[in-house]
Amino acid sequence: MKGEPIVILLVEDDPAHTEIIKRTFEESRLANRLTAVEDGQAALDYLHRKGKYHDDVNFPMPNLVLLDLRLPKVDGLEVLKIIKSDTKLNSIPVVILTTSSAEADMVKAYEWHANSYLVKPVDFTQFNKLMNTFGYYWVVWNQYPHDA
Amino acid sequence: MAANTNGTSKRKQAARRLRSIGKTALRYNIGVRFFSFVVLIALLSGGVVGFVMVRTSRDYLRRQALQNNLNQANLAASFASNYIAAVEAHVKVFATRPDIVQAVFNGQAAQLQPTLAEFVQVQTALNGVGIYDISGTQLSSSLTGAANIGQSFINRNWFQGVIATGQPYLGTPTLAQSNNVPVETYAVPIIDSQGNIRAVLAAGMSLTQLSNALVNIGYNADTQAVLIDTRNGGNIIADDSSALLLTAPVGDTQAVNQLLSGKSGSLATTGSNGKQDLTGFAAVPGLPWGIMVETPSSAAFSILTSLTERAVIYTVLIILLAGIFGVFLVLGITRPLNRLMADTKEIGAGNLDVKLETAAKDEIGDLSRAFGEMTVKLKSTMVSRDDLITEVTERKQAEEKLKNQFAILKGIIESPLTPIFSVDEKYRYTSFNSIHAGVIKSIYGTDIEVGKSILDYMLVAKDRDIAKANFDRALNGEHFSDEAYSGEESLKRSYFIVSHNPVRNDEGRIIGVVVFAQDMTERKLLEQEKDKYTKELAEKNIELERFTYTVSHDLKSPLVTIKTFLGYLPQDMTAADKQRVEKDLLFMNNAADKMGLLLQELLEMSRIGRIINPPVKITFAELIKEAISIVAGSIADRGVKVQVGGESVTLYGDRSRLTEIWQNLLENAVKFIGDRSSPQIDIGVERHGSETVFFVRDNGIGIDPQYQSKIFNLFEKIEAKTEGTGIGLAIVKRIVELYQGRIWVESKGLGQGTSFFFTLPGALSDKDKGGSA
Numbered sequence: 001m002k003g004e005p006i007v008i009l010l011v012e013d014d015p016a017h018t019e020i021i022k023r024t025f026e027e028s029r030l031a032n033r034l035t036a037v038e039d040g041q042a043a044l045d046y047l048h049r050k051g052k053y054h055d056d057v058n059f060p061m062p063n064l065v066l067l068d069l070r071l072p073k074v075d076g077l078e079v080l081k082i083i084k085s086d087t088k089l090n091s092i093p094v095v096i097l098t099t100s101s102a103e104a105d106m107v108k109a110y111e112w113h114a115n116s117y118l119v120k121p122v123d124f125t126q127f128n129k130l131m132n133t134f135g136y137y138w139v140v141w142n143q144y145p146h147d148a
Numbered sequence: 149m150a151a152n153t154n155g156t157s158k159r160k161q162a163a164r165r166l167r168s169i170g171k172t173a174l175r176y177n178i179g180v181r182f183f184s185f186v187v188l189i190a191l192l193s194g195g196v197v198g199f200v201m202v203r204t205s206r207d208y209l210r211r212q213a214l215q216n217n218l219n220q221a222n223l224a225a226s227f228a229s230n231y232i233a234a235v236e237a238h239v240k241v242f243a244t245r246p247d248i249v250q251a252v253f254n255g256q257a258a259q260l261q262p263t264l265a266e267f268v269q270v271q272t273a274l275n276g277v278g279i280y281d282i283s284g285t286q287l288s289s290s291l292t293g294a295a296n297i298g299q300s301f302i303n304r305n306w307f308q309g310v311i312a313t314g315q316p317y318l319g320t321p322t323l324a325q326s327n328n329v330p331v332e333t334y335a336v337p338i339i340d341s342q343g344n345i346r347a348v349l350a351a352g353m354s355l356t357q358l359s360n361a362l363v364n365i366g367y368n369a370d371t372q373a374v375l376i377d378t379r380n381g382g383n384i385i386a387d388d389s390s391a392l393l394l395t396a397p398v399g400d401t402q403a404v405n406q407l408l409s410g411k412s413g414s415l416a417t418t419g420s421n422g423k424q425d426l427t428g429f430a431a432v433p434g435l436p437w438g439i440m441v442e443t444p445s446s447a448a449f450s451i452l453t454s455l456t457e458r459a460v461i462y463t464v465l466i467i468l469l470a471g472i473f474g475v476f477l478v479l480g481i482t483r484p485l486n487r488l489m490a491d492t493k494e495i496g497a498g499n500l501d502v503k504l505e506t507a508a509k510d511e512i513g514d515l516s517r518a519f520g521e522m523t524v525k526l527k528s529t530m531v532s533r534d535d536l537i538t539e540v541t542e543r544k545q546a547e548e549k550l551k552n553q554f555a556i557l558k559g560i561i562e563s564p565l566t567p568i569f570s571v572d573e574k575y576r577y578t579s580f581n582s583i584h585a586g587v588i589k590s591i592y593g594t595d596i597e598v599g600k601s602i603l604d605y606m607l608v609a610k611d612r613d614i615a616k617a618n619f620d621r622a623l624n625g626e627h628f629s630d631e632a633y634s635g636e637e638s639l640k641r642s643y644f645i646v647s648h649n650p651v652r653n654d655e656g657r658i659i660g661v662v663v664f665a666q667d668m669t670e671r672k673l674l675e676q677e678k679d680k681y682t683k684e685l686a687e688k689n690i691e692l693e694r695f696t697y698t699v700s701h702d703l704k705s706p707l708v709t710i711k712t713f714l715g716y717l718p719q720d721m722t723a724a725d726k727q728r729v730e731k732d733l734l735f736m737n738n739a740a741d742k743m744g745l746l747l748q749e750l751l752e753m754s755r756i757g758r759i760i761n762p763p764v765k766i767t768f769a770e771l772i773k774e775a776i777s778i779v780a781g782s783i784a785d786r787g788v789k790v791q792v793g794g795e796s797v798t799l800y801g802d803r804s805r806l807t808e809i810w811q812n813l814l815e816n817a818v819k820f821i822g823d824r825s826s827p828q829i830d831i832g833v834e835r836h837g838s839e840t841v842f843f844v845r846d847n848g849i850g851i852d853p854q855y856q857s858k859i860f861n862l863f864e865k866i867e868a869k870t871e872g873t874g875i876g877l878a879i880v881k882r883i884v885e886l887y888q889g890r891i892w893v894e895s896k897g898l899g900q901g902t903s904f905f906f907t908l909p910g911a912l913s914d915k916d917k918g919g920s921a
Binding site for chain 2: 014016017019020023038039069070072073074075098099100101102104105120121122123124125127128
């Protein structure tokens with residue numbers, strides 16, 4: 001496990017947030033590889049290996065998807081729905097990471113088989129703590145099938 | 149009850165009176181006439197028959213008696229003739245007996261007495277025989293004692309007759325002295341061989357026997373026979389009455405004369421006593437005699453008389469019997485007739501309970517029976533008439549009741565303020581209240597009438613079909629309520645809740661439908677409005693939710709950014725990583741700017757519909773001109789050609805808001821115009837049916853159809869990197885909806901250009917208000 005970093009696909013439209021998440025992962029020094037796309041459509045294209053995402057070296061298939069809900073073009077929930085409906089993709093854990101703590105969003109996310117639902121804390125410490133915990137959990141402890 | 153009894157007894161009295169009147173009238177009419185008729189018939193027939201019979205019988209009896217008398221006279225004459233001839237023959241033979249003749253010749257006639265006596269004894273018809281000499285002196289006699297011997301009988305006609313004629317001669321009658329019996333002497337000459345008369349033998353013939361035979365036998369009690377010697381004017385020689393012997397015959401001179409002249413015949417003669425006699429008369433052959441048989445006509449007609457008497461008696465008896473019978477007959481006829489009449493009168497007086505006696509098996513019985521049957525029928529008729537009267541009365545009452553009930557019903561159906569009507573199985577009105585009539589008038593513009601089909605009044609085919617289907621359901625026995633939406637579009641399309649109720653007759657057959665309708669138009673409109681508001685509210689809620697969500701998410705995002713980079717800042721500063729610190733500050737600055745923009749736009753957004761400028765009239769051209777002038781800078785930068793067309797439309801509303809629509813759409817179009825060589829934006833108005841549709845069309849990058857539904861959402865951006873917050877189209881949509889319009893986008897995809905269409909009915913409908921600007 002150690003030798004093979006966990007590939008995480010981050011779907012986040014806000015470049016500031018992408019920066020924050022990248023930074024927390026860097027600081028945690030966990031063996032992982034974070035790839036970011038900024039809208040839903042791009043995420044789907046990535047997963048479906050469409051266009052430039054056909055390149056397995058630069059865009060390897062992720063072990064985990066970190067998905068924001070409010071996305072341009074294709075909404076986060078829609079992306080979730082498509083992933084979980086696709087037998088080739090539905091084994092990939094999808095963790096929702098969003099600013100929305102709306103009940104409706106949570107319910108819908110779990111209905112569509114989101115593996116976890118995390119709300120971005122406004123507080124810096126909290127955000128850091130969350131990302132560390134997330135890292136340990138999903139990168140260190142969580143086990144992924146080899147041929148995912 | 150008392151009145152009824154009184155009425156019955158009165159009726160009975162009337163009937164009794166009528167019966168007695170009927171009786172008297174009948175007695176003097178039919179009874180008497182009938183009785184008189186019977187008697188008259190009996191008398192007339194009896195009289196005529198009697199008269200004819202008597203008349204016929206009298207003639208017949210007269211003829212019979214006359215013939216009878218003649219026959220008897222002839223018979224008697226014949227008898228007398230034979231009788232005398234026989235006696236004369238004996239006498240003649242005796243006179244020629246040799247001993248007699250010898251004795252006479254010898255003069256010994258006197259000694260002949262025993263011979264003569266013997267002869268007289270044998271010949272019972274002879275009284276005595278004597279022999280006389282030619283001088284008339286008696287020579288011998290059959291009588292003993294010989295008192296007359298020697299006496300001369302020369303003056304006797306029988307002696308003179310014989311001497312004169314030389315022939316036997318019958319002397320005229322005389323009465324025998326001995327027994328007063330008529331005697332005729334038959335004298336016969338005793339002649340010698342030379343033919344000289346030598347003596348005369350005279351035999352006295354007693355006519356007693358003959359008389360008895362002629363007079364007493366074979367006649368009717370009243371019939372008498374008279375033997376007459378026609379010589380010397382006639383002498384009765386045999387008669388019932390010995391007193392008349394040897395007297396001249398009396399009675400009918402005509403008959404006597406004829407008899408005396410030797411004729412035979414019969415005559416009805418009137419005797420000296422004035423009585424009629426029926427006389428038959430006949431001459432006795434060979435003798436100077438005649439016989440007369442007389443019957444008094446009274447005797448001859450005695451049978452007739454007694455017959456007549458009996459006839460009279462019988463007639464009287466018959467009349468009596470006929471009278472009695474007649475009385476019974478008349479009573480037999482009149483009594484039932486009287487009864488019948490009385491009953492009839494009583495029936496006529498109204499008492500139909502009178503029982504007619506129908507025992508008699510005659511015509512009256514038949515009449516009575518027929519009448520009885522008629523009465524029974526009449527009674528039943530009267531009963532049915534009474535029933536009819538009762539029924540009529542009841543029906544009248546029922547009708548009255550019905551009328552009242554109808555009035556009540558009418559009152560009832562008029563009472564509620566909702567339409568009520570009923571139809572029969574052919575959808576024809578059987579009733580309706582004025583509300584219903586008013587409704588039909590208001591929604592179809594026609595006046596309705598009972599008897600006409602409601603369907604004919606429903607001028608909208610759809611309404612008619614629905615109504616017919618509903619009536620048919622009810623006519624199939626279903627009770628139900630349903631909504632109906634009917635009426636002419638141009639008049640007043642109205643909503644109703646209609647309750648259909650089948651109407652059944654006594655037999656349970658459905659004969660129509662009663663419909664209660666409730667005009668729900670007002671309520672429906674309210675409901676519709678409510679629905680609209682509810683929907684709007686729901687939409688607003690969703691929008692609000694989305695707004696809240698968006699706000700919470702989109703405003704939170706820069707906050708998270710600021711807070712986090714603020715968190716990194718001290719450590720980056722401690723690490724003296726200048727690059728990092730600048731980056732942190734840039735992120736924080738951008739986030740703060742974004743927040744400021746978002747807040748400004750949110751404020752702007754919230755102002756739409758909240759802060760409204762007074763509405764003004766503004767032409768489409770003016771609005772476009774204003775919008776273009778605002779966006780003129782960016783249009784010029786990109787070198788976009790803007791073309792405005794379409795008809796001139798005047799709008800009425802918040803001028804700045806209306807301008808904002810085109811302003812935002814123009815900005816959006818310019819933003820996504822792409823890098824075409826000849827970018828162009830067309831602005832105009834189109835007519836889509838009755839709808840006025842505005843459009844803003846560009847030949848820019850276009851929109852992927854899959855994202856077209858999202859573009860009007862607040863803070864929705866198709867491309868994350870494009871400038872702006874994604875509020876422009878949300879604002880446009882908000883303003884369009886403020887004017888009850890809708891907005892949609894058409895694009896065939898990327899690179900195909902985009903067309904925004906929208907309507908503004910709220911701004912257009914007020915275009916003619918004018919003045920208030």
